[in-house]
Amino acid sequence: MLRRAIAFVATLGIGVATYITIADSGGGAPTCLAGGGGCQTVADSSYSHIAGVNIAVFGIVGYVLLLATAFFVTDWARFGGFAVSLGGFGFSIYLTYLEIWKIEAICQWCVASAVLMTILFLLNATRLIGYAGTTDGTGTVPERA
């Protein structure tokens, strides 16, 4: 159940990050659903790229890794999922700080991604705490999809 939830939320994350990346390519910006110029302001800010790469691309990489961990029932996959989602969660906090205090604009798509990453962190932490050390070979509680 947890692995299914992780796979589902990670897939949503890939969708959101891909949309931001595509919308940004060619100098554009994601469209804020409720109007306003928040998405444009955030996309135009100097914080939207790291070494010339849109930060949403890093988001895609993170979500793909998280999706991959959901397909494996090993401690490596559980710990990997936890570590990647922890990094993503921390980065989301920093990006939200930048939006509020530095860029002074909010982009709904970035907020959506931050919420998805927070959910993934909670799911992966729950998975790790619940199933760490319970690989199939030991004969203890097996983790189901």
Place this chain on the structure above:
Amino acid sequence: MSNKREREKRREERIAAEAKVETGDRRTRILQVAAGAAFLAVVIVVVVIVAASSGGDSGGDATKIEHGAEVDRLLSGVPQSELELGQKSAPVELIEFGDLQCPICKANSEEVLPDLIQNKIRTGDAKLVFRNFTIISEESIPAGAAAIAAGKQGRGYNFIETFYRNQGEERSGYVTDEFMEAVAKAAGVKNLAQWNKDRKSPEVLKEVETTTAEASSKYGFTGTPSFLIKGPSSNGYEIFQNTEGAGAFEEAIDKAS
């Protein structure tokens, strides 16, 4: 026979017990590492945010252009044309001769201008005009030209105000193409190709030179910012020296009206 079975049973129990201990050990190790990683992540996030908060005021960094949205809010709804802010029909004209590298101009822009815009420009009582008076260094010339080019796209004051809010140390070499382009983007200049073309055009560069010469030779100004004011009650353009903040500007505008 029964002894053998018993021995096998005990062996299985021992193996199961050992496996359980091993599993428990591994679980403990994994959770300890995870807790350590979580602690480390918290420390990193806090340090990065604290560093970003305390190091954000140095200015002149093309990769950290800020306050574009703040400037946008400040100027929202106020008409702009070229480097003129306010309604064209406003009875009083206040001209600032400034240098984008000038720290006093920056202070004036941040501390005085917001109230002046709110109380006199937005209301249609006065309009504000920026003219380049490039006295600090050669770098001020391309900066002034970039402001004029932004003005051609209706974002002149956004550019000036955003530049001031991200200003670096004068003559430090921070006024690069990269810096100005980042300011232009934050100021909402839409057509960057056209802006790049305009800011390098001989006409625009000539305009910077002309207003600089005019400030010193025609009005005798020696520093920035320097101001002229003209209204129905003034005797043409009058030199206005202000060191008293927005209140003095407002009084001078009332007097000239």
